[in-house]
Amino acid sequence: MENAIEVKELTKFFGSLLAVDQVTFEVRGKEIFGLLGPNGAGKTTTIRMICGMLRPTSGTVVIAGFDVSQKPQEVKRRIGLVPDISNLFGELSARVNLEFMGKLYGLDKKTRRERIDQVLELFQLKERQNDLVKYYSKGMHRRLTIAAALLHQPEILIMDEPTSGLDAQTARLVREIILNLNKEGRTILLTTHQIDEADRLVQRVGIIDHGRLIALNTPEQLKNNIEGMHALEIKILNGVDQQKWLPILRQIEGVDNITLAEGKIRILSKDLSQIIPTVVNLVDKNGGKIENISVAQPSLEDAFINLTGKSIREEPMSKEDYLKRRLARSGMR
Amino acid sequence: MKKFTPLNSLMNSIYIAENDLRQSFKSVRHVVWSLLFPIFMMFTFSFRASTTGQTDIEYIRDILVPGIVGMTAMFGSTNETMSIVWDKSLGVFDRILAAPVSSTSIIVGKTMAGAVMGVISAIVLLIIGSTIFNASFANIGAALLIILLASFSFTGIGTIISGLASEPREAMMLSNLLRFPMMLLGGVFFPISAMPMPLPYIARALPLTYATEALGAIQTGNPFTVFFDAIVLLIYTVGTVLFGSQILMRIMTR
Numbered sequence: 001m002e003n004a005i006e007v008k009e010l011t012k013f014f015g016s017l018l019a020v021d022q023v024t025f026e027v028r029g030k031e032i033f034g035l036l037g038p039n040g041a042g043k044t045t046t047i048r049m050i051c052g053m054l055r056p057t058s059g060t061v062v063i064a065g066f067d068v069s070q071k072p073q074e075v076k077r078r079i080g081l082v083p084d085i086s087n088l089f090g091e092l093s094a095r096v097n098l099e100f101m102g103k104l105y106g107l108d109k110k111t112r113r114e115r116i117d118q119v120l121e122l123f124q125l126k127e128r129q130n131d132l133v134k135y136y137s138k139g140m141h142r143r144l145t146i147a148a149a150l151l152h153q154p155e156i157l158i159m160d161e162p163t164s165g166l167d168a169q170t171a172r173l174v175r176e177i178i179l180n181l182n183k184e185g186r187t188i189l190l191t192t193h194q195i196d197e198a199d200r201l202v203q204r205v206g207i208i209d210h211g212r213l214i215a216l217n218t219p220e221q222l223k224n225n226i227e228g229m230h231a232l233e234i235k236i237l238n239g240v241d242q243q244k245w246l247p248i249l250r251q252i253e254g255v256d257n258i259t260l261a262e263g264k265i266r267i268l269s270k271d272l273s274q275i276i277p278t279v280v281n282l283v284d285k286n287g288g289k290i291e292n293i294s295v296a297q298p299s300l301e302d303a304f305i306n307l308t309g310k311s312i313r314e315e316p317m318s319k320e321d322y323l324k325r326r327l328a329r330s331g332m333r
Numbered sequence: 334m335k336k337f338t339p340l341n342s343l344m345n346s347i348y349i350a351e352n353d354l355r356q357s358f359k360s361v362r363h364v365v366w367s368l369l370f371p372i373f374m375m376f377t378f379s380f381r382a383s384t385t386g387q388t389d390i391e392y393i394r395d396i397l398v399p400g401i402v403g404m405t406a407m408f409g410s411t412n413e414t415m416s417i418v419w420d421k422s423l424g425v426f427d428r429i430l431a432a433p434v435s436s437t438s439i440i441v442g443k444t445m446a447g448a449v450m451g452v453i454s455a456i457v458l459l460i461i462g463s464t465i466f467n468a469s470f471a472n473i474g475a476a477l478l479i480i481l482l483a484s485f486s487f488t489g490i491g492t493i494i495s496g497l498a499s500e501p502r503e504a505m506m507l508s509n510l511l512r513f514p515m516m517l518l519g520g521v522f523f524p525i526s527a528m529p530m531p532l533p534y535i536a537r538a539l540p541l542t543y544a545t546e547a548l549g550a551i552q553t554g555n556p557f558t559v560f561f562d563a564i565v566l567l568i569y570t571v572g573t574v575l576f577g578s579q580i581l582m583r584i585m586t587r
Contacts, residue, residue, distance in 0.1 A: 053430050076434075148428070
């Protein structure tokens with residue numbers, strides 16, 4: 001299948017800060033490709049360079065056969081960008097916002113009207129089309145942002161954290177929309193820091209951390225790559241903070257990694273049969289009581305942990321990552 | 334879909350300016366408040382006795398009304414350019430730049446919006462001043478030219494401030510730091526000739542001074558002063574708009 005996007009050795013420095021480091025990947029035509037990484041990993045900076053909004057320090061991006069640095073206008077006609085924040089005009093109605101975007105894409109009045117009606121219908125915003133966008137809910141904002149990116153019917157849709165900050169119901173709706181858009185034949189490149197989203201949505205995923213692409217494969221293959229690894233999930237009672245158990249259980253020989261997610265302790269190990277009795281004994285010895293214990297197949301999160309040595313949810317953003325994120329998103333150098 | 338031509342670039346600038354102005358006029362309160370301030374100032378100062386030896390009528394006609402008109406252009410234009418700092422923080426430039434629109438089109442559009450807002454606001458005050466205080470802008474063409482040049486200058490200044498500020502509050506503070514001294518020293522309420530040293534020298538560095546002086550000179554029929562002030566305002570316009578554009582370009586293209 002022909003590549004829709006080709007990113008080669010893309011690098012970006014903000015002063016002395018290295019935000020993106022020699023990132024290389026390609027997105028095949030009509031696939032959903034995900035860039036997975038924690039906040040501040042370099043996803044948004046990469047996206048901004050792909051869309052031609054940020055000049056790379058080095059490296060190239062080719063979209064639909066056009067080099068972004070040489071033919072930005074050709075590229076822009078072929079892509080639709082859904083940024084991670086809603087940047088529509090709050091003082092204007094949804095229809096007026098879409099009218100404005102349609103004009104910028106050079107759609108004539110008739111086509112503009114037809115497409116606006118189509119996307120408003122598709123995203124269930126028709127009834128509220130004349131309301132000011134500032135009165136919209138988060139979910140409506142998100143839908144309208146996607147609608148605005150689809151107005152010119154782009155071949156490639158680039159979505160930065162499409163479900164970030166949405167409630168579960170709206171996130172599900174947005175995921176359905178993404179899958180439908182892909183079924184219609186659109187190539188989708190999305191970034192996410194949500195493992196389950198990447199697992200559910202994308203056909204191939206690139207894991208990005210500290211500006212570097214550290215793995216690229218299908219989610220299934222990434223999980224299979226943790227050869228012989230199994231996951232043990234336990235929930236310990238006694239009102240003790242689950243977090244306190246982590247250093248205790250980490251001491252057990254054979255534990256490759258241990259994280260806390262959704263109130264459960266997740267232990268990764270190649271030899272579960274050996275460590276389960278030790279875990280049970282250790283919990284008992286320390287006055288704990290196991291409420292629930294189960295064995296699971298490795299998830300994409302386990303693959304992520306295995307690759308990066310940390311959980312995607314584990315660490316707050318470092319000062320440097322925060323700075324990189326601000327630089328990537330603001331108008332500052 | 335359209336090709337990328339100079340005409341399309343200009344059209345994009347017009348769409349951007351139209352969109353900005355639409356947002357400004359959408360907020361009725363915003364428009365009313367921005368006009369109420371100069372109207373209030375015009376009426377308040379019209380009641381005071383002149384301290385410059387001029388009659389009250391001369392003071393109002395030659396100093397106050399031209400000054401308020403120039404000042405309104407300043408507030409109108411600089412307020413409009415505050416949208417730039419919001420656009421920066423909300424990522425609006427990203428949305429526009431993701432479309433086939435050049436950075437230059439955005440800069441031209443933003444500048445057009447600022448200048449149009451300055452001109453419209455100033456014209457409202459010019460009409461009020463002419464109607465109520467009998468200020469006669471006999472050469473309306475020259476008056477409009479001065480208002481237009483002044484509005485472009487103030488738009489340039491506003492763009493520089495909004496481009497440099499990291500967030501809206503900072504932009505508003507920086508803007509007021511410049512606008513209020515300019516209002517007091519720009520010959521709006523007190524003629525420069527009545528100012529103690531070294532204030533006249535400071536006043537001569539401010540674009541509002543030239544706008545006020547030129548509009549006053551149109552009242553008194555002094556074409557040389559109008560011409561000289563127009564040239565100075567043109568230099569200010571070129572300088573501030575170019576510098577502001579550089580800052581915006583740097584933000585958008587990096």
